[in-house]
Amino acid sequence: MLTISDTVTEMVQWVFPEHAGAPGQIHGGRMMQWIATVGTMAAARVARGQVVLGAMDDIDFLHPVKVGEIAVLRAQVEAIGRSSIEVGVRVFAENVQSGRRALTLNSHLVFVKVDEDLKPVPVPATLVPRGPVEEALFAEARERRRQRLERLARRRAGALDTVDEAEEPRWTLESSRAVLPEDTLFGHTMFPGKLLMDIDEVGGILSMRYCRGLVMTACLDALDFFAPINTHCGTRVRPTWPSFTWGRTSGPEHARPSRPRRRARSGAGRRRRSGARADSSG
Numbered sequence: 001m002l003t004i005s006d007t008v009t010e011m012v013q014w015v016f017p018e019h020a021g022a023p024g025q026i027h028g029g030r031m032m033q034w035i036a037t038v039g040t041m042a043a044a045r046v047a048r049g050q051v052v053l054g055a056m057d058d059i060d061f062l063h064p065v066k067v068g069e070i071a072v073l074r075a076q077v078e079a080i081g082r083s084s085i086e087v088g089v090r091v092f093a094e095n096v097q098s099g100r101r102a103l104t105l106n107s108h109l110v111f112v113k114v115d116e117d118l119k120p121v122p123v124p125a126t127l128v129p130r131g132p133v134e135e136a137l138f139a140e141a142r143e144r145r146r147q148r149l150e151r152l153a154r155r156r157a158g159a160l161d162t163v164d165e166a167e168e169p170r171w172t173l174e175s176s177r178a179v180l181p182e183d184t185l186f187g188h189t190m191f192p193g194k195l196l197m198d199i200d201e202v203g204g205i206l207s208m209r210y211c212r213g214l215v216m217t218a219c220l221d222a223l224d225f226f227a228p229i230n231t232h233c234g235t236r237v238r239p240t241w242p243s244f245t246w247g248r249t250s251g252p253e254h255a256r257p258s259r260p261r262r263r264a265r266s267g268a269g270r271r272r273r274s275g276a277r278a279d280s281s282g
């Protein structure tokens with residue numbers, strides 16, 4: 001039996017210029033990749049085996065992490081189902097001179113323990129929250145699971161009717177690439193952090209074209225991952241304004257993000273919101 005505090009995993013990263021997107025601060029896609037990495041570490045340690053990312057809830061980037069600061073990513077398992085594991089990730093920006101830490105974002109990811117055929121299998125651990133703080137986190141996780149399962153059922157139903165929603169060809173862009181062995185962590189499936197990085201990059205390019213200036217990722221709508229992407233596949237990331245889509249080129253369409261809730265306006269340094277809904281077909 002585990003308590004939430006037994007499962008804490010911390011990842012600490014200096015932010016170098018190579019990690020920046022808009023000048024002087026971290027690239028949103030890089031941050032999402034780090035979130036997927038620390039979340040996977042926490043989940044795999046508890047699962048004692050291979051996990052895949054099933055869903056990622058909304059993310060709001062509250063505070064930037066600047067170049068020269070330290071990003072502290074803290075992940076902890078807040079609930080365990082039969083085969084699913086919910087991980088909460090909090091990110092802080094630490095200023096080395098002052099020692100102060102500011103909360104950058106809060107996110108929740110759901111991993112599913114799978115076998116070699118990528119079929120869900122039971123997690124060999126139970127979580128028993130200790131004390132009122134952990135009990136509150138556990139109760140919130142149960143409520144999020146309820147809402148997430150409702151969302152999943154809605155999106156799965158909608159996914160069957162998916163069509164290309166490109167409205168304005170001028171605002172489309174497509175990036176295709178092969179999934180290489182270096183993109184995997186477990187087995188032959190693409191590590192989700194790599195896909196998140198690609199999505200943010202292409203969404204960012206399209207937003208910058210639209211704004212004619214720099215943009216920062218402000219928030220990300222919840223994502224559901226319906227089907228794994230294997231190394232024998234290619235990925236196609238295709239955001240279209242005002243909605244983004246992306247999919248596999250040599251396999252079924254993989255994922256389709258939802259319409260952003262807020263449009264960028266022209267001008268430099270705008271914050272952009274991207275969101276996602278996922279679908280797949282055989």
Ligand SMILES: CC(C)(COP(=O)(O)OP(=O)(O)OC[C@H]1O[C@@H](n2cnc3c(N)ncnc32)[C@H](O)[C@@H]1OP(=O)(O)O)[C@@H](O)C(=O)NCCC(=O)NCCS
Binds near residue numbers: 052118189227229
């Ligand atoms: C996640 C996945 C393994 C689930 O497979 P499935 O056959 O639909 O699973 P089931 O319906 O039997 O559900 C198994 C568990 O996963 C949970 N689950 C399934 N899809 C989920 C999703 N999108 N989000 C959160 N939880 C999910 C279920 O609630 C269930 O939890 P429980 O066992 O704790 O009750 C499958 O959808 C998949 O492989 N997705 C792609 C994952 C991936 O490759 N991610 C990275 C992409 S780059």
